[in-house]
Amino acid sequence: MKNEMKKAEKKTRILVWLKGRASWKGSYTVEAALVFPVILFVLAALLILAFYVHDGGILQSFACETAVAGSNYMTENERKVAAEQVRKQAGQERLMGSRNSQGHVAFGSSEVYARYTAVCPVPGMVMRYLSNNQLKIAKSWQVHTVNPSDWIRKQRGIMRIRDGGSR
Numbered sequence: 001m002k003n004e005m006k007k008a009e010k011k012t013r014i015l016v017w018l019k020g021r022a023s024w025k026g027s028y029t030v031e032a033a034l035v036f037p038v039i040l041f042v043l044a045a046l047l048i049l050a051f052y053v054h055d056g057g058i059l060q061s062f063a064c065e066t067a068v069a070g071s072n073y074m075t076e077n078e079r080k081v082a083a084e085q086v087r088k089q090a091g092q093e094r095l096m097g098s099r100n101s102q103g104h105v106a107f108g109s110s111e112v113y114a115r116y117t118a119v120c121p122v123p124g125m126v127m128r129y130l131s132n133n134q135l136k137i138a139k140s141w142q143v144h145t146v147n148p149s150d151w152i153r154k155q156r157g158i159m160r161i162r163d164g165g166s167r
Helices: 002-069 076-089 125-131 148-163
Strands: 099-107 111-121 134-144
Touching: 002 076, 002 099, 002 111, 002 134, 076 099, 076 111, 125 134
Parallel strands: none
Antiparallel strands: 099 111, 111 134
16 A cells, blocks of 8 residues: 555656646747847847958058058159059958948158058948948058168268268
């Protein structure tokens, strides 16, 4: 009789446990249905942010390469040709999310200034009101040009003055 009582108690405990477990099954589904869209939105935002940061870095490298190429040659015409050549080689294919990239090069009396801009489209209704569904990227770089022959003449002049004009 005791064995039968123990078996009956064990069976009722198992049934009670299974009934309690069955009521929890639906809660996981509801929680997942509420949390999943938030996680999906955050992942999409991180992906768009990664594209934006990547394209900003690429545009900055374009600006640096263009400005440095425009400062490495002796004559102003050679500098302009080199900078324009590098600007034309900076292509859209290296950008991941941005469109309409443009590059501009300006030459001053002693510097070269390069500026690149692009537009990174961002989907969503909130971004439509904040920034017309696009984030603008603008990167620039300026390099001071050094004319080696002028620098050498100045150094020799300083040496002449130092030596008392003997050279």
